[in-house]
Amino acid sequence: MSILQRRGNWKQFLKQYPICSFLIVLNVLVFIIMMINRYTNLLTDLLNGYTLIQLGAIQTYTIDATGQFYRFLTAMFLHGNFLHILFNMFFGLIILGAALEGLIGSTRFFIVYFLTGIASSYGVYLLSGPYTVTVGASGAIYGILGVLLFMIVFKKTLVPYNDRKLIAQLIILNVILSFVLSGISLEGHLSGLIAGFLIAPLLMIKEPEHPSYL
Template identity: 40%
Template sequence: MATYALIAINAVVYAVCFAQAGTGSFYGFVESPVFNNSTLMPLDLVHHEYWRLLTSGFLHLSLMHIAVNMISLYILGTMLEPILGTARFLMIYLTSLFGGSAAVAMLAGEHTATAGASGAIYGLMGAMLVIVLKLKAPPGQVLAVIAINLVISVSVPGISLVGHLGGLAFGTLATVAALYVPELAMGRQTPTVALRRRASSSAWLVMAALLGGAILIGVISPELRPR
């Protein structure tokens, strides 16, 4: 149910920002306190406003923006969540979200404000690619979707390419950890219940390390920028 819960949270946050601003345009949302206090700008992180690494992933600039992202989340989520399980799916989503924010904090301009669930959604695209490869299915369609979206990220003004790439990278790595670490941990041993539990715990430790690493990069990167 994580997919539907995430869609609901995004929709509620959008409705609150819309109501506060009184309009659905980007400039109208500047009048929304929730929007202003939740977008991600590297300069804000210097002032220790670290919650923006998370909250920016639940903001959207327009009705079209949230519609495209939520349709993508619905399509990917309803395919991936049953395969991965709700807990692992949610972990991969959050790791992708923070991975996108980390890339913005590290590479985007200090005064560049970003918002949207796109980083997390790109992470789900990476997760789909890992699953397809693990199943030894042809990856061409998934690669084509990722490539098309990256071309759009480059060609359309105002889209955060670094945020998308960060989400894609961390989502891919988190899915690799979820699916391949247990196999590596068990090796050729007889798969007993205790061994499966230890292997699963190993995967969760790696995923937690990736999530923690993304958060850490987001926190320290603005502090390391040359002034």
């Protein structure tokens, strides 16, 4: 069975993947509040960069001027439009996040998500232009990809063969898209991916309890 496939109902998903479920609910609630307050339209970007900054986005200039490093965290839960949050929640958490939570357990998944998300935010802070405004869970999702990359390279028996191929293809495709598409934080994506790959060995000191795959 593929680790990327989801079977059963939402009640089973909530039980099997509690951290992913919590993150999905939190992100969706924040987005709904933004919509209710008319900060965003359903399919279009937020009104302007100033609004994003007011809500807690990352902008190097603002952080340097105010010392508001909490933005490294708050930016992870803000999304610009419906398509943005849909992609991050469905592809990022329901598919990839649940796969990793199932492999390494909820506690270690929680550590991965927040450490790589904050590392991604820090990468944006260091490498982006001073007035660039950045939001989204993508940095943490690339952190998940980074851990999965480590696993398919160094812990192959934990991931089925077909999934190893698919994960490698997804990583290559997403890195390419990060370079070629506009409006995407290349700095955030690559920082999250690298952080996940570097954090992974620390999480594997004790092997996750999972069947071995050839």
